[in-house]
Amino acid sequence: MNARARNLAGLVLVAIIGLAVLFLTPRLADLDTVLELTVYMVMAILALSLALVWGYGGILCFGQSAFFGLGAYTYAIAMFNMGESTLPFLLAIALPAAFAALLGYFIFYGRISDVYLGVITLTVTLILFNSVNSTAGPEFHIGVAKLGGFNGIPGIPSLNFPGDKNATIDLEGMFYLSTAILLATYFGLRLLLASRFGRIIVGIRENERRAELLGYDPRAYKLATFTIGAALAGLAGCLFANWGSFVSPTIFGLAQSAQIIIWVIVGGRGTLIGPIIGCIGIQWLSAFLGANQSTGSGSPWAALLSNAPLVLGAILIAFVLLVPKGLVPTLGDWGQALLRPRVRERIADAAPMPVGEE
Amino acid sequence: MDFVALLAIQILYAIASLALISIGLAIIFGMMRVINLAHGEFLMLGGYAAIVATSHGISIWIAMLVVAPVVVGIIGIIVERTIIRFLYGRIIDTMLATWGLSLFLVGLTTAVFGNTTVGISAPLGSFEIGAYRASAYTLFVIAVAIVVLAGVFSVLRWTRLGLIARGTMQNANMAAALGVKPPRVYAVTFGIGAALSGLAGGVLAPVSGVFPTIGVAYVAKSFITVIGGGAAIVSGTASASALFGTVNQIATFATTPVFGEVALLAAAIVLIRLLPQGISGRFFRRGI
Secondary structure (H helix, E strand, O other): OOHHHHHHHHHHHHHHHHHHHHHHHHHHOOHHHHHHHHHHHHHHHHHHHHHHHHHHOOOOOOOHHHHHHHHHHHHHHHHHHHOOOHHHHHHHHHHHHHHHHHHHHHHHOOOOOHHHHHHHHHHHHHHHHHHHHOOOOOOOEEOOEEOOHHHOEEOOOOOEOOOOOOOEOOHHHHHHHHHHHHHHHHHHHHHHHHOHHHHHHHHHHHOHHHHHHOOOOHHHHHHHHHHHHHHHHHHHHHHHHHHHOEEOHHHHOHHHHHHHHHHHHHHOOOOOHHHHHHHHHHHHHHHHHHHHHHHOOOOHHHHHHOOHHHHHHHHHHHHHHHOOOOHHHHHHHHHHHHHOOOOOOOOOOOOOOOOOOO | OHHHHHHHHHHHHHHHHHHHHHHHHHHHHHHHOOOOOOHHHHHHHHHHHHHHHHHOOOOHHHHHHHHHHHHHHHHHHHHHHHOHHHOOOOHHHHHHHHHHHHHHHHHHHHHHHOOOOEOOOOOOOEEEEOOEEEEHHHHHHHHHHHHHHHHHHHHHHHOHHHHHHHHHHHOHHHHHHOOOOHHHHHHHHHHHHHHHHHHHHHHHHHHHOEOOOHHHHHHHHHHHHHHHHOOOHHHHHHHHHHHHHHHHHHHHHHOOHHHHHHHHHHHHHHHHHHOOOHHHHHHOOOOO
8 A cells, every 4th residue: 555545545534433423422422421522522622733833843832731721711701701702712713823923933033942942832831820820809800701810710601603692502512513623623734734834844843954945934934833733722722611611720730731742742743643542542541540539449559540640640751761753653653564574664763853953 | 228138138038949949950951951840849859858757756957958868869860760861862752751750750749648738847937137027047048059059069160070070061972982981970960960959849848838749830940040041050050040039039029929920930031032042151151
């Protein structure tokens, strides 16, 4: 099977599975499961945003949760002030994108990369967390929406069909919407990455100087990638605020940022389906471990396994040390080795990204 | 006048605590280009080591100044041997693995000590400046920071160990050709960096109390101090702490502690934008 046929087969497979999940789940599963799956779909959109920025753009952003949180807060605040969801929905995408464009201008046109980029994105996330966390008093409000500080904003109205504010989307509708948006995001990104733009950002990831010498401006391309990623994260944030009709500052937190990075590294950098699988798998695992805790079987091992940070930390260490390329690329390598047992392909260098030292 | 003296002490204290929590990370970053995101948890473990030792009847001074660094130093060497040494030269992967370690340690301490704040009361009482009272322990923290920075500087500048460490830092291959074993130097350096983090955690435990997730509060601040300081270990840490500590404390006095933190973080972003190599990369190129 040549590469093009394999690519096409992969796309068709994803489309079939995606449509099957979209149409069959609400028919076969109870409402609890549908609700649980909705949040997995929302988080998978968030995972895709980092998969683009980090996996393809080579920009390790520690602050993807900042854009996610910004999207959620924007939606909540706009919704309380407007009452009709079309504009808040668009704002929740546009505002994080604008913020990312501003921040990205500052970062990429200052030629800040690697560790320093990590520090700045991390710092911005912490600034947002600290600021929003300290707005508990009644004096902090935007329009009629109280910011609520560490208490968060409860009772956010849900999305409605565009133009009719009484036709709100119910829980099952949210599942359809989230899953459809996830599928649209996946195929949209595949299209983007197959375009000229996608080729160039991968080229810049592989060798920034070479791309620059060929006449492409890496600053502009990185800025565009970063902004698209932030827009997607904001979209996920908007859906998340809808799902729980609640936002609190913890969605800006370091734990949330860590999760997104874990999804991508477990699933595999440089793929789109990998982070989706990583995201859903890790969330399912967290929920499973958490559920074990509440039943409390009493044995110390069960208590240890129900400790989510402990397990997630161990998973992250194990993947970095043992499966640094992530699940999907590693399985792909094995599959190729099985298909062609005679041909021993040397897999070039496990290090996924050049360190960029002068 | 009294108020100015008090403000000066508070600023010195902010600088000293920043320098204390950052020096261990600075050593590890300066030597090995390893960003240790589990640094905050090393501080947290230092705090727990001091508190557990004190509750077993050991003098608080020995608990803070001896037990905490020794325990965390040993943990550091174990971490270096089991995780870090496989990842040298892969800066992003080390960051991710140490982040995993950080989550793991938070989970582990939550399982062992529970998700509550434990504390020991600060010794030394307080003293008066005119109409104000200040804790004498503040002065002790400042003194410890000065001693630690001076100690690290002396060791790097005047001892054989320091010479070997600086040589390995400049050119590991050349050092290896001259008979030094870089892996051993790295293990020892990582241990020393961890031990100093443990010391800082122990010394600050009476001020802040200790709980499993306290590392998050430390790691970001020390991370930006080290990056803001640049590659030179002592002069970088000292200058970045001086800048950020002053900004933080003045903003705290002018507004609230929360916006003091925000001012610190904003100052860090501006600094990194202006001086991407950090303060020492610009001003103390040949410094330590």
